[in-house]
Amino acid sequence: MxxxxxxxxxxxxxxxxxxxxxATFSAFHAFLEAGKLAGLRCTRCRKVYLPPRPVxxxxxxxxxxxxxxxxxxxxxxxxxxxxxxLDPVTGSARPTPYASLLVRLDGASTSINHYLRGADPRTAxxxxxxxxVWREPRRTLMDxxxxxxxxxxxxxxxxxxxxxxxLKPAARVQVNLDIPFAYAVGRGGRWFCxxxxxxxxxxxxxxxxxxxLVPCRSFCPSCFRRFAESDLREVGPGxxxxxxxxxxxxxxxxxxxxxxxxxxxxxxRARRGVRVTALFKPTEERRGDxxxxxxxxxxxxxx
Amino acid sequence: MTVHxxxxxxxxxxxxxxxxxEMVYEAVTAALADAGVxxxxxxxxxxxxIDLFDGKxxxxxxxxxxxxAVMKEEARVADDxxxxxxxxxAMLLSGRKETVLVVAHAKNSEADADALTAWSTDPxxxxxxxxxxxxxxxxxxxxxxxxxxxxxxxxxVAARRLGVAPAEVASSPVIAEPLREKHRAPLVxxxxxxxxxxxxxxxxxxxxxxGMGLCxxxxxxxxxxxxxxxxxxxxxxxxxxxxxxRPEDVQxxxxxxxxxxxxILWTRALRFxxxxxxxxxxxxxxxxxxxxxxxxxxxxxxxERIACAAEAIRTGTARRVLAHGCWGPAGQGHAVVLxxxxx
Ligand SMILES: [Zn+2]
Ligand SMILES: [Zn+2]
Numbered sequence: 001m002x003x004x005x006x007x008x009x010x011x012x013x014x015x016x017x018x019x020x021x022x023a024t025f026s027a028f029h030a031f032l033e034a035g036k037l038a039g040l041r042c043t044r045c046r047k048v049y050l051p052p053r054p055v056x057x058x059x060x061x062x063x064x065x066x067x068x069x070x071x072x073x074x075x076x077x078x079x080x081x082x083x084x085x086l087d088p089v090t091g092s093a094r095p096t097p098y099a100s101l102l103v104r105l106d107g108a109s110t111s112i113n114h115y116l117r118g119a120d121p122r123t124a125x126x127x128x129x130x131x132x133v134w135r136e137p138r139r140t141l142m143d144x145x146x147x148x149x150x151x152x153x154x155x156x157x158x159x160x161x162x163x164x165x166x167l168k169p170a171a172r173v174q175v176n177l178d179i180p181f182a183y184a185v186g187r188g189g190r191w192f193c194x195x196x197x198x199x200x201x202x203x204x205x206x207x208x209x210x211x212x213l214v215p216c217r218s219f220c221p222s223c224f225r226r227f228a229e230s231d232l233r234e235v236g237p238g239x240x241x242x243x244x245x246x247x248x249x250x251x252x253x254x255x256x257x258x259x260x261x262x263x264x265x266x267x268x269r270a271r272r273g274v275r276v277t278a279l280f281k282p283t284e285e286r287r288g289d290x291x292x293x294x295x296x297x298x299x300x301x302x303x
Numbered sequence: 304m305t306v307h308x309x310x311x312x313x314x315x316x317x318x319x320x321x322x323x324x325e326m327v328y329e330a331v332t333a334a335l336a337d338a339g340v341x342x343x344x345x346x347x348x349x350x351x352x353i354d355l356f357d358g359k360x361x362x363x364x365x366x367x368x369x370x371x372a373v374m375k376e377e378a379r380v381a382d383d384x385x386x387x388x389x390x391x392x393a394m395l396l397s398g399r400k401e402t403v404l405v406v407a408h409a410k411n412s413e414a415d416a417d418a419l420t421a422w423s424t425d426p427x428x429x430x431x432x433x434x435x436x437x438x439x440x441x442x443x444x445x446x447x448x449x450x451x452x453x454x455x456x457x458x459x460v461a462a463r464r465l466g467v468a469p470a471e472v473a474s475s476p477v478i479a480e481p482l483r484e485k486h487r488a489p490l491v492x493x494x495x496x497x498x499x500x501x502x503x504x505x506x507x508x509x510x511x512x513x514g515m516g517l518c519x520x521x522x523x524x525x526x527x528x529x530x531x532x533x534x535x536x537x538x539x540x541x542x543x544x545x546x547x548x549r550p551e552d553v554q555x556x557x558x559x560x561x562x563x564x565x566x567i568l569w570t571r572a573l574r575f576x577x578x579x580x581x582x583x584x585x586x587x588x589x590x591x592x593x594x595x596x597x598x599x600x601x602x603x604x605x606x607e608r609i610a611c612a613a614e615a616i617r618t619g620t621a622r623r624v625l626a627h628g629c630w631g632p633a634g635q636g637h638a639v640v641l642x643x644x645x646x
Contacts, residue, residue: 009427017358017414022322054325057373060342062328169320172413175358183426192428214525215428221521243449243529245441246480252438254446254525263525265429272449291431 007190008182009289015179018172021140024054026170027066031162032138038162039108041065047109048159051141067159069107071132072150076111077102078124089142091178099124103147105132107158117146129153140173188217191232193288199280201293203235203260214260235259237278238299244272250295267295275299306392306512308613308642309402309505310338310498316598316607318412319492323357327408327494328369334404334496335371340505342371345498346400351380351387351407351602355419370406370496383407383559384495384606385628385638389517391499392640401502407607408494409600416490416601424632425522434524436561437487439632441479443529444564448481450530452564461486461563464596472563486563488595488604495606497613510613513623514548514641516541522635535572535629535637542639543574548623550574553641555588555621557608559628561595573627573639591615604628609640616644 021029024040028051031038039050040063047056048067055062078101084093099121104111116124117133130147137143185193188204192215195202203214204227211222214235219226236257243254253268255276270276276296286292312333319326335342348370352362359365363379370377378394380387384407391403421435448454455469462469465485475485498505499512516538520527543550556575560566570589590596592611595604605628612626622645628638 009431011426011430013422015355015358015414015419015422019358019413020320020322020410022320022325024325025322053368054322055328055368057368060371060373169322172320177358181426185427189427215523221526243442243446244480245438245445245482246477247438247441251480252432252434252442254442262523265434265524266432272445289431290428 007185009185009189009193010180010182013177013179013181015177017175019175020172021170022054023167023169024052027165027167028052029140029170030165031066031068032140035138036068036162037071037105037132038066039069039159041067041159048107049110050105050108050112064164066162066164067107068162069105070155070158071105072152072155073103073105073108073130074154075101075124075126075128075130076104077126078116080121080124097121101130101147103130106155107160114144115146116148118148123149186218188215188219188227191216191229195234196290196292197286197288199283200234201236201257201264201278203233205231205233211261212259213262214257214264233259236264239264239276239296241268241270241272241274241276241296244268244270253296255296266290266293269295269297304396304398304501306395307500307503307505308497308510308512308609309500310334310336310340311610311613312337312497313495313607313610314493316491316493316600316603319410323365323408323410324369326410326492327366327406330408330494330496331370331404331406334498338498338500338505340402340498344402344505345371345375345404346402347391347394348372348375348377348404348406349380349387349391349394350377351382351384351405351606353381353409353602355422356409356411356414356416356601358414366406366408370404382636383604383628383630383638384602385559385609385626385640386517386605386630386636388497388499388606388609388628388640389515389638392512392515395499395501402498402500402505404496404498405606406494406496407603407605409602410492411490411600412492420632428523434632436632437479437482439524440562440565441482442524443568443633444481444486444562446529447564447568452567454481456567457486457563460566461596464488464563464566464590464593482562488561489598491598491600493600493603495603495610497606497610509644510616511643512640513643514542514544514546516545516639517637519631519636522631524632527633527635529633530568532568532572532634532637535569535627535634535639536574538637538639539573539625542625542641546641546643548641552623553625554623555591555612555615556625557592557594557612557627558590559595559604559608561604565634566590566594569627569629569634569637573625575625591620602630605630605638609642612640612642616642
């Protein structure tokens with residue numbers, strides 16, 4: 001990950017959802033709590049889907065026949081990864097090397113993917129017999145930790161019919177993500193960010209369009225001309241608030257900066273129509289991003 | 304060749320405890336049944352969804368089976384469903400497809416839309432400032448008021464759509480000045496699906512697409528004319544030109560406005576109202592369905608407007624109608640569809 005002041009802007013993207021697992025998954029979870037892995041069988045093609053889903057994609061039939069499958073199965077495919085990826089569940093990198101498996105559980109027609117546990121990744125092989133490893137109590141597929149090697153052959157006792165469950169949507173599941181991003185700011189962004197660090201707001205002058213565009217950028221959005229450093233113009237720091245929105249805090253505004261033909265988006269501590277100027281943070285606190293300007297404040301207040 | 308709207312299907316719009324696939328399946332099967340076609344008769348599927356709302360890296364992965372796209376072609380649009388409709392119609396007009404399914408879905412009860420749309424803006428210039436769809440709309444409303452926009456007209460639009468007194472709108476809590484809670488349409492869950500066909504044997508309901516247009520403005524808010532809404536104007540011009548209509552030929556419009564002032568701005572940009580937007584308040588020809596204020600999800604709102612417009616033709620309420628969809632902060636993108644009965 002690059003440093004903030006090396007041509008990148010970093011954000012931590014905090015996201016939250018309350019997701020509905022729906023009736024199909026709620027039934028699957030209810031079976032799981034009772035120690036059973038349940039799939040849905042298509043009445044037409046007789047495929048047993050695991051994990052279950054509401055519709056057979058091949059036949060376009062709604063699925064309603066529940067069958068139990070084994071928690072043992074065979075590896076149908078695998079790969080060994082040596083490159084650390086960000087685990088979407090934990091948000092941190094998974095230690096390498098690790099083996100990802102496609103496992104078809106006895107009685108299921110489809111395979112599920114998960115990790116190999118309790119064995120050297122190099123021992124992974126097609127046809128290898130494996131067994132699900134759970135974190136107890138089992139509530140959702142998130143409690144499936146992976147698969148470990150086991151013996152024996154395919155169990156013909158599966159799939160076993162299950163009594164149809166009471167289908168009702170269960171409580172929603174809270175999902176939170178906090179994803180770090182580093183965006184390359186590019187040529188135009190670099191000029192803009194470096195300008196902010198030196199206490200200046202930079203725009204690009206397009207001679208062809210006869211317009212001064214703030215913030216400065218790599219290309220003219222109207223005529224597609226590539227801007228050069230010699231096209232940079234300092235605008236502001238004074239201007240007038242063209243529009244203000246009373247949220248978030250401090251409020252957002254569109255500012256008509258002196259010398260610019262487009263409006264600048266930033267925080268304003270003034271209402272529409274008021275003359276304002278950019279209040280920059282002290283030099284040592286600037287990081288080369290838009291927040292180097294604290295807000296636009298009324299001219300009198302800045303004096 | 305004419306594209307026909309042959310089938311309409313939708314879920315109830317409100318809080319939905321089903322999973323996204325379960326919800327979408329209901330809308331799709333209803334649309335197929337309404338059109339009297341089977342899944343096998345669908346040549347292609349165009350879906351509209353937004354990853355951020357679904358909490359998925361690609362929200363379309365949830366719905367391939369339930370939209371009947373297994374072993375078929377599926378195109379996906381990450382804008383409003385009205386844009387998906389335009390792309391689906393273009394597919395049919397290419398002469399390479401006969402019947403196409405368009406599907407839009409979102410569950411806005413699963414996350415705070417304003418928290419999510421804060422991540423949909425440009426990360427270098429705007430993201431760290433906290434700009435989102437709500438604050439972009441508030442800036443647009445304030446810019447409109449600065450140019451002489453009438454705050455009472457804004458209250459009146461919301462009051463009419465919500466069926467409450469203007470005073471109730473004016474006294475609802477401020478969400479982002481100058482916008483109050485009741486200036487905004489309720490955001491809910493749901494899915495909408497339409498079957499489009501150029502095969503006249505399948506075109507049972509006699510609603511034809513006469514014109515369409517699609518246009519996107521620049522992303523940086525300060526670059527845009529937030530009041531003139533040039534993308535809405537251009538999308539409408541494209542559609543009028545394609546249909547050979549003048550705005551006065553349109554008897555009814557269904558406009559996607561999530562905020563009250565946007566109904567006024569967009570009615571004007573689509574050349575359906577006077578500059579003060581008064582026709583949008585007094586006339587019954589704008590959003591008789593209630594528009595987005597009847598409660599729609601993001602993404603679905605525009606496709607639902609087209610569905611409502613098609614139903615107005617089916618029921619004989621109007622013969623020539625305009626339906627509109629939009630997306631992005633303060634309506635960065637717009638789609639316009641002109642529908643006509645008896646084609
Ligand atoms: Zn099947
Ligand atoms: Zn230019």
